[in-house]
Amino acid sequence: xxxxxxxxxxESHVIRTYDDGSALLYVxxxxxxxxxTPQSFIAIEKKNGTLARPAANLAVPDHVxxxxxxxxxxxxxxxxxxxxxxxxxxxxxxxPFIPLxxxxxxxxxxxxPEQGFTLPGIVLACxxxxxxxxxxxxxxxxxxGASECGIVMATQAIRQxxxxxxxxxxxxxxxxxxNAKDIALALIARIGANGAAGHAVEYAGPVISAMPMAxxxxxxxxxxxxxxxxxxxAPDETTFAYLEGRPMAPTGEMWRRAxxxxxxxxxxxDAAFDREITLDIxxxxxxxxxxxxxxxxxxxxxxxxxxxxxxxxxxxxxRERALAYMGLKPGTRLEDIGIDVVxxxxxxxxxxxxxxxxxxxxxGRRVAKGVKAIVVPGSGLVCEQxxxxxxAQAFLNAGFEWRQxxxxxxxxxxxxxxxxxxRSASTSNRNFEGRQGIxxxxxxMSPAMAAAAAITGHLTDVRKLAATRA
Amino acid sequence: MTPFTTLESVAAFLxxxxxxxxxxxxxxxxxxxxxxxxxxxxFRDRRYLGDNKRNDGFVLDRxxxxxxxxxxxxxxxxxxxxxxxxxxxxTGFGIRCVIAPSFGEIFxxxxxxxxLLTITLPEDIVMQLGAAAERRAVFRIDLETRExxxxxxxxxxxxxxxxxxxALLNGWDETDIVLREDGEAxxxxxxxxxxxxxxxxxxxxx
Numbered sequence: 001x002x003x004x005x006x007x008x009x010x011e012s013h014v015i016r017t018y019d020d021g022s023a024l025l026y027v028x029x030x031x032x033x034x035x036x037t038p039q040s041f042i043a044i045e046k047k048n049g050t051l052a053r054p055a056a057n058l059a060v061p062d063h064v065x066x067x068x069x070x071x072x073x074x075x076x077x078x079x080x081x082x083x084x085x086x087x088x089x090x091x092x093x094x095x096p097f098i099p100l101x102x103x104x105x106x107x108x109x110x111x112x113p114e115q116g117f118t119l120p121g122i123v124l125a126c127x128x129x130x131x132x133x134x135x136x137x138x139x140x141x142x143x144x145g146a147s148e149c150g151i152v153m154a155t156q157a158i159r160q161x162x163x164x165x166x167x168x169x170x171x172x173x174x175x176x177x178x179n180a181k182d183i184a185l186a187l188i189a190r191i192g193a194n195g196a197a198g199h200a201v202e203y204a205g206p207v208i209s210a211m212p213m214a215x216x217x218x219x220x221x222x223x224x225x226x227x228x229x230x231x232x233x234a235p236d237e238t239t240f241a242y243l244e245g246r247p248m249a250p251t252g253e254m255w256r257r258a259x260x261x262x263x264x265x266x267x268x269x270d271a272a273f274d275r276e277i278t279l280d281i282x283x284x285x286x287x288x289x290x291x292x293x294x295x296x297x298x299x300x301x302x303x304x305x306x307x308x309x310x311x312x313x314x315x316x317x318x319r320e321r322a323l324a325y326m327g328l329k330p331g332t333r334l335e336d337i338g339i340d341v342v343x344x345x346x347x348x349x350x351x352x353x354x355x356x357x358x359x360x361x362x363x364g365r366r367v368a369k370g371v372k373a374i375v376v377p378g379s380g381l382v383c384e385q386x387x388x389x390x391x392a393q394a395f396l397n398a399g400f401e402w403r404q405x406x407x408x409x410x411x412x413x414x415x416x417x418x419x420x421x422x423r424s425a426s427t428s429n430r431n432f433e434g435r436q437g438i439x440x441x442x443x444x445m446s447p448a449m450a451a452a453a454a455i456t457g458h459l460t461d462v463r464k465l466a467a468t469r470a
Numbered sequence: 471m472t473p474f475t476t477l478e479s480v481a482a483f484l485x486x487x488x489x490x491x492x493x494x495x496x497x498x499x500x501x502x503x504x505x506x507x508x509x510x511x512x513f514r515d516r517r518y519l520g521d522n523k524r525n526d527g528f529v530l531d532r533x534x535x536x537x538x539x540x541x542x543x544x545x546x547x548x549x550x551x552x553x554x555x556x557x558x559x560x561t562g563f564g565i566r567c568v569i570a571p572s573f574g575e576i577f578x579x580x581x582x583x584x585x586l587l588t589i590t591l592p593e594d595i596v597m598q599l600g601a602a603a604e605r606r607a608v609f610r611i612d613l614e615t616r617e618x619x620x621x622x623x624x625x626x627x628x629x630x631x632x633x634x635x636x637a638l639l640n641g642w643d644e645t646d647i648v649l650r651e652d653g654e655a656x657x658x659x660x661x662x663x664x665x666x667x668x669x670x671x672x673x674x675x676x
Contacts (some may be wrong), residue, residue, distance in 0.1 A: 014654065015659040018632075018633055024648065026660065043645070082602060096650060121667065129551050142574065143552040144579070145576060145579065146580075155649055155653075155656060157648060159644065194545055194546040194549065213631050227575075240518040314544030318486050319486045320486060412498065430490075432490045433492070434492060
């Protein structure tokens, strides 16, 4: 019988199945952060329980940590207490931990791969919906809630419903400046924020094969914004080259045995998917969102749409709400939308490749007057590398703030927020109401597009801006 | 958790699509480390202007829906962030059942672990139920018989897997079940897995 990548990953982790088609899966790796786990530890300790395999976990604070003045204690007492709680919990249960002042600290979905904690063929869970990111390595990775975190910690297993399979073939040739973020937004605009619900998505095709790991992670990261809990890409030489020599990756004979196995992890040539779609990206332009769902995305050359185009009442209501919340009038050219804040960061777009793309745009230019622009690298290691490569200096010279790593303005828990009515160009993943602060208005886009918006002060086609330098 | 058998209540109707967990429970309250008492933060930014000024008019603040134990919404309810606080805030407010054409998967998984029943029904039926909710009809949700009644009339059946239903009816805690029933199976699997993929077990397990 032929199998998809998902089938192989699933079947290699089934401990037992249940009558209703669900299964108990073995969980190889669990990433912890300060926000998803306080209640999980309490639940375990209430039962006098312990962690099944402490070494299968890796903990790091990322969501609530400040991105400035790391030399001082965290100013917000709640954020300080939550970070401290993680420190105490992991110490009590002997969980491997990367503390705030460690150069390896960063966003869970950046440091997992960076440390080689994320590996092909594994089941990886984390109390964060963007855990789909790790599927870029050909593993089964998904977000879970705090109760499930507790179950995983106590049992090393989790009960899951098997997903339907969906393959997204990415075909065609990319135009200049087209990034995985544009591809993700184009896909979500087409299938909807709920379009892949119930499915495990595998991205495939020549564009994917040629894609570096950072972009594969961006694409898999955004799967949840299409409703899919799982996104994945079969591991290949690009994957192995990325992982070789990472601190927690296998070495020597174990490495050779591992890649022999990992090479078997791809969908069989004639494997059948429950659903298959092809996205030709030859005509994809840089995308931006205009509304309050990632599906509200359009090519930058477009205009703000009208609610009149939508007949179904809940969708129409949502669009009307979105326009009112965003303070936008139908028919407005997207390029005429002015912005106040630029955020380059998040588990979607804070890796070195993302910073290089943004820095190339800002190099030799200045941030527009009145615009506050910040760069928050995904990890301390990304931060150091960007400083070595001169990217940090390029951002500083242009008038950007260069911050310390964390989730920052993507989730707005650490004090990095928009004020009511402020509008951002953001490389993060969610433009929900209030996501970046009460009343804040978010436009999602790629790092190069966010950099271009910082320079001009409005949503901008980066290709036009680049042409002005030539 | 509290077992779920039957409930009878008015239902609140929120006719919107893709109501995300940031809307249900804004991120800044994730700094609280409790799981009880989160009801006041439910849909906080829809119910308040800023942090403290009441924005009257949200359905859950209108009588009789302040007493609603059932919430009816558009497709994609609970999409977005995995925060279980979205479920805790709903149950903290008194909501025990959400009816929608579809749900965010992580939200639905979190719900069942906290005695919150999610019922998936076709969009046209959900809209009819929403209209009945606005008429202040009385909803009866019976998980024993898997039936939804509106003003005494059976309008839909509840399609739910046996495991989820049993967990809700009995108020079971999944950690306890897994450890009790499957502890040996997990250990046996792990021993096999250790042989098949030894590179995953190189760390100093204690």
